[in-house]
Amino acid sequence: MVTVHDVAARSGVSIATVSRTLRVPHRVSGDTRDRVLAAIEELGYRPNRAAASLRRGRTGVIAFVVPDIENPYFASLTKGAQAASRARGYGLVVVDTTESAEVESEEIRALRSQIDGIILVSSRLPDEQLLEVAEGAVSVLINRDLGDRSPATPSVAIDEAAASDAAVAHLAELGHRRLAYVGGPAHSWSQERRARGVRDAVAARPGLTLAELADVVPTAAGGRAVADAVLGGGVTAVLAYNDLVALGLLAEWGERGVRVPEDISLVGFDNTFVAELSSPLLTSVGTDLRDAGEAAVELLLQRVEATDSDAPAAYRTLRPELVVRASTAPVRTAD
Amino acid sequence: MVTVHDVAARSGVSIATVSRTLRVPHRVSGDTRDRVLAAIEELGYRPNRAAASLRRGRTGVIAFVVPDIENPYFASLTKGAQAASRARGYGLVVVDTTESAEVESEEIRALRSQIDGIILVSSRLPDEQLLEVAEGAVSVLINRDLGDRSPATPSVAIDEAAASDAAVAHLAELGHRRLAYVGGPAHSWSQERRARGVRDAVAARPGLTLAELADVVPTAAGGRAVADAVLGGGVTAVLAYNDLVALGLLAEWGERGVRVPEDISLVGFDNTFVAELSSPLLTSVGTDLRDAGEAAVELLLQRVEATDSDAPAAYRTLRPELVVRASTAPVRTAD
């Protein structure tokens, strides 16, 4: 292993100068800098992070905690976070909690002392526990919000009201009047906001009616299971909790001869890549998740690197975009 | 921050004993052990990993390098690796190389000194560079194999010959005689083995013919692009390079009135979760990817923790399973 001592010897300076050349190059004369850099190159020197961490009290690693890395939604967020942290020279430890609050809290506890900061995505922890975690470490939340309870914790959230409104507006414009919303898990943070958003958007448009299905398992299987129940009542357009549920509806309907969009229009949430896997392609509303992942990293590092806690907490609200694909069409028959 | 000193003071022993209690408990008397453990509990002591790493020369972190975390195939592998490394007390740094060999080699270089080992999944590096990496660190390969060139590097691979054979056998049994294989990227390691496997399986069954399409982009869009080209020549069943390509074919055919499985049967490779997103559900052949990820971690840690390099290199070949779903059916008309 090559150490600062080797580099120092090779370039005829002290170890302090070697360290300075790397950390504060402007405090080293151009001449020495060149010599040190050359020696580093020749020797293939790589600073030992463990040593630096021990001395500086910082590890250069941040944790990214997701409920399920196989879920396309979280995979995209992770991709963005990964790229951003790499670009900033930080390592990203990805933790998959398998949707379990216990695993989540256990992992966080184990990690706490080894990382500079933590990003919690769609945390499954109850508010009080989440609060404790958030206060106990430099942290950023995605899809959760402690509000006044922890004004120092930044969060990144998607403007679900805007998303819902865009989706409903699109369907209304196509002439749909009787809508249905297939909701997700009962107490999910996103579900609550999406359901409210859809209700508000419908209420704001006279003549629209809304049927709601609650507590659907947020997977394709969940969608298939309720495909039948959604139909009827003259519903001509359906909004699904997420793309996966939408694809489940689509598949099951297809097998029962219900055609999309001829018989019924369908809109998903999140606009994940699976929206481009189906036939017809799925109209979906969502934000760029990679951007969201990046934003969270930026927010986190801003705090990590803040000399003291001078950086104000930032709440980043991301604007979603409706991507119209083939699963929505003008309502067929006037009611 | 609570340190060994605090625990030592609290329990009336030396810091050495505190350390021993955690690392080699059997060398501490039951009595002292209890006292130390109690103090640790009361104080909430967590060993500082940076310090331990510096002293022991090991970091407790392994790297998992994938081309694209958004790809369901790699996401599932990652999920398995994540669970396995957590269970063994190691941190997992996930690196997404965005399918770029440069990014891959750069990241590996940067990481090398900070990790105990590295798992390279479907590496995009050319053989000689891969060899260099594999020799320069404790490493395990998934979906690559250096063979004699680096007999010390374990690898985990799926038995593609068996997979291809199972798929072809299934179609042959259903009465299909004219098959087509939609291949993946020209020089991909998996593609080469899958193509060979399919060819061999077809050759082994008199009466079967095979049409091959090469160098298809391994995504749904890639599949859509060649949906037309595959048809014709009396082909009644198609094998696709992976599930994504299969879904692309399925979607495009659907829009052109070609029905699956009535008009044509379709089989995907990998059996990722997207095979359950379509209508009809996709017949697909693959191994449990989480298991593969776990296996790689086991192999790696076995070497990491080997006192010296006593552990023999292990080549783990995983047996794939064919999951028959609705996209395959008996050939409709006798030829």
Added chain:
DNA sequence: TTGAAAGCGCTAACAC
């Protein structure tokens, strides 16, 4: 079985 003590490689005062 336990303790004293020597560093692991690096950074950051502090002197010059």
Added chain:
DNA sequence: GTGTTAGCGCTTTCAA
């Protein structure tokens, strides 16, 4: 602008 030096918290001889 550069060098000297004192640790960061831990593990591990070596002695007792």
